[in-house]
Amino acid sequence: RELYSQFLREMIIQPGIAKANMGVSREDVTFEDHPLNPNPDSRWNTYFKDNEVLLQIDKDVRRLCPDISFFQRATEYPCLLILDPQNEFETLRKRVEQTTLKSQTVARNRSGVTNMCSPHKNSGPSSLNEYEVLPNGCEAHWEVVERILFIYAKLNPGIAYVQGMNEIVGPLYYTFATDPNSEWKEHAEADTFFCFTNLMAEIRDNFIKSLDDSQCGITYKMEKVYSTLKDKDMELYLKLQEQNIKPQFFAFRWLTLLLSQEFLLPDVIRIWDSLFADDSRFDFLLLVCCAMLVLIREQLLEGDFTVNMRLLQ
Amino acid sequence: MAKQYDVLFRLLLIGDSGVGKTCLLCRFTDNEFHSSHISTIGVDFKMKTIEVDGIKVRIQIWDTAGQERYQTITKQYYRRAQGIFLVYDISSERSYQHIMKWVSDVDEYAPEGVQKILIGNKADEEQKRQVGREQGQQLAKEYGMDFYETSACTNLNIKESFTRLTELVLQAHRKELDGLRTRASNELALAELEEDEGKPEGPANSSKACWC
Numbered sequence: 001r002e003l004y005s006q007f008l009r010e011m012i013i014q015p016g017i018a019k020a021n022m023g024v025s026r027e028d029v030t031f032e033d034h035p036l037n038p039n040p041d042s043r044w045n046t047y048f049k050d051n052e053v054l055l056q057i058d059k060d061v062r063r064l065c066p067d068i069s070f071f072q073r074a075t076e077y078p079c080l081l082i083l084d085p086q087n088e089f090e091t092l093r094k095r096v097e098q099t100t101l102k103s104q105t106v107a108r109n110r111s112g113v114t115n116m117c118s119p120h121k122n123s124g125p126s127s128l129n130e131y132e133v134l135p136n137g138c139e140a141h142w143e144v145v146e147r148i149l150f151i152y153a154k155l156n157p158g159i160a161y162v163q164g165m166n167e168i169v170g171p172l173y174y175t176f177a178t179d180p181n182s183e184w185k186e187h188a189e190a191d192t193f194f195c196f197t198n199l200m201a202e203i204r205d206n207f208i209k210s211l212d213d214s215q216c217g218i219t220y221k222m223e224k225v226y227s228t229l230k231d232k233d234m235e236l237y238l239k240l241q242e243q244n245i246k247p248q249f250f251a252f253r254w255l256t257l258l259l260s261q262e263f264l265l266p267d268v269i270r271i272w273d274s275l276f277a278d279d280s281r282f283d284f285l286l287l288v289c290c291a292m293l294v295l296i297r298e299q300l301l302e303g304d305f306t307v308n309m310r311l312l313q
Numbered sequence: 314m315a316k317q318y319d320v321l322f323r324l325l326l327i328g329d330s331g332v333g334k335t336c337l338l339c340r341f342t343d344n345e346f347h348s349s350h351i352s353t354i355g356v357d358f359k360m361k362t363i364e365v366d367g368i369k370v371r372i373q374i375w376d377t378a379g380q381e382r383y384q385t386i387t388k389q390y391y392r393r394a395q396g397i398f399l400v401y402d403i404s405s406e407r408s409y410q411h412i413m414k415w416v417s418d419v420d421e422y423a424p425e426g427v428q429k430i431l432i433g434n435k436a437d438e439e440q441k442r443q444v445g446r447e448q449g450q451q452l453a454k455e456y457g458m459d460f461y462e463t464s465a466c467t468n469l470n471i472k473e474s475f476t477r478l479t480e481l482v483l484q485a486h487r488k489e490l491d492g493l494r495t496r497a498s499n500e501l502a503l504a505e506l507e508e509d510e511g512k513p514e515g516p517a518n519s520s521k522a523c524w525c
Contacts, residue, residue: 056380059331063349163330163352163380209382252355252386261351306360306373313358 004190007151008079051095053153053161054146058096060166061146068265070174071142077186078139079147092147093139145173148193152200159200162207167260169196171268202282206256221255221286222247228290236297243305250312254289262292318362318371322482323393324475327415328400329408330379333434336465337400338376341475346465353378355386365479372479384418391422396482398474400432401449403462404441409433409448416456428481429458432474437464 064071148169153161172195176188184191200207206218226247230237253261258275260268271288278284293300293312300308326334335350335357342359357376362369375394377387391397399415401408412431419429431453433444446462453460459481461474 056330060352063351065351162382163378164354166352167354207382209385248386248389249356249358256354261354309358309360 001187001190004151004193007155007193008147050150050154054092054095054150056163057146057149057153057161057166060163061142061149064142064145064166064170065174065265070178071145071170072140074138075141075144075177077188079144079189092150093143141173141177144177144189145169148173148189148196151193152197155197156200159204159207164207164257165200167257168199168203171260171265171272172196172199174265175269203258218252218255219248221282222251224286225251225255225289228286229293232290233294233297236293236300239301240293240308243308245305245308245312249309251289254292255285258285259288318369320368320483321371321373322395322479324372324374324396324398324478324482325390325394326374326376326398326400327387327419328379328398328432329402329405329411332379332400332402332405332408333465334376334379334398334400337398337432337434337463337471338374340465340468340471342374344468346468348466352380355383356390361475363476363479365476365483368483370479370483372475388418388422391419392424394423394427395486396428396430396478397423398430398432398478399458400434401444402435403433403444403446403449404435404438406443409444409452412452426485428478428485429456430474430478430481431456431458431460433460433462435464435466436462436469437467 061071145166149161149165152165153159169192173188173192176184176191176195179185179188206221208217226237226240229240259271263271275281275284275288296311299311303311326338328334330352335353336346338357338359339345339347339350342361353376355378359374359376360371361374362371364370375390377383377390397419399412399419401412403409416429419427431449433446433449435441449460449462459477461470461477463470463474465471
């Protein structure tokens with residue numbers, strides 16, 4: 001937990017402070033390093049690259065589990081390190097706002113469209129949605145998740161952030177943050193981060209594009225679902241083959257997200273309990289996928305391509 | 314069994330993550346709109362039958378994940394598409410600029426003669442607009458595509474754009490279609506005309522002629 005707050009200091013607070021200083025004094029804007037420095041080692045360059053990752057994460061965590069309100073609600077334990085009103089540094093929230101604001105300004109100059117409001121005044125239908133940022137001093141659970149993913153991306157630049165990781169971290173965080181024991185709740189952020197890191201160590205190959213076709217990649221695992229099905233239920237296997245329903249059409253998401261988009265959150269947590277308790281957990285996952293097919297076999301055997309695709313997705 | 318449709322097409326939705334591809338599709342097939350969809354992982358699938366020029370067309374629409382990581386998966390679908398929607402978000406200059414990259418992917422992976430249409434989505438978000446209507450028109454013109462500004466939220470031009478792309482695909486395949494209609498087979502659905510070079514799919518997949 002201490003280590004995690006150290007990460008926060010290094011990766012959010014310090015760059016934030018540095019940024020705030022730069023903004024005020026402009027001392028950092030030197031010939032060696034300035035915002036337009038094309039050198040890949042430039043601190044500014046890193047900063048802008050991080051912003052892109054951050055925006056992507058932001059887009060996805062705001063739409064995490066939209067059927068439950070949990071992630072939109074304020075956390076009882078906002079991160080004090082970050083939200084201290086005395087702080088001058090740039091938080092992730094400000095960074096997102098500012099980055100969107102910047103591109104808006106540029107666009108205005110280029111297109112010459114005049115009647116454009118600043119993004120803050122946007123009172124249209126969009127501000128009615130529940131994804132509004134909470135007032136200062138509060139933060140929603142999705143902002144905590146955003147921070148976890150951002151830190152993970154910073155520490156693992158090779159993989160950074162891939163869509164879908166939000167769906168993996170979501171149930172983990174939910175479990176910690178709703179624990180009846182307040183100590184668990186309070187440290188949900190740090191604990192989730194390390195569990196997520198451990199889990200990713202096992203499943204990250206699924207998220208790496210270049211491994212798709214290798215032995216450990218997702219393509220191989222999808223084939224594995226079908227070969228298991230072939231053993232267990234030849235009739236069903238042949239039917240799906242005949243209709244040309246490939247495992248990629250549905251099993252990709254099943255496997256990559258460990259079924260987290262296929263079931264309601266409580267059921268996901270139940271399945272994950274068994275999954276993580278099992279030593280050979282990913283064989284278990286293949287068997288669950290297979291069982292999901294066999295359970296609806298009668299419908300699948302009757303259906304045509306469309307019906308079946310609907311059933312499977 | 315009564316024939317439910319005359320012909321079947323595959324359409325594909327591509328564009329940056331978060332531009333609203335899934336929303337467009339849900340509005341079109343289910344007439345529903347949710348402001349917050351979970352992000353698409355891999356590829357989603359929906360189907361709808363519409364009538365164009367008296368022909369019942371069943372369209373299969375494949376909705377793809379926008380993030381770069383998923384492109385090895387989504388590219389597999391390009392090759393089988395007859396029509397492609399290139400979608401950007403009018404409130405995101407970046408998504409508009411990326412259309413160029415999407416077009417070059419289409420050129421590389423999609424079959425020749427695939428029909429394309431450009432969509433500027435989220436047209437209801439006028440206050441956040443970053444890409445002018447004329448910019449969209451201009452780009453579409455450059456690539457020789459039709460252009461629509463749509464809004465899944467207010468249901469603007471959704472049906473129109475899907476119908477238009479279907480018409481274009483129909484026109485492009487007119488000849489084959491006429492040939493096809495003279496044959497009596499009900500079963501000749503394009504979806505089943507999959508030809509996977511690379512991987513033969515076992516005995517069940519007898520090779521039939523492919524149209525594209």
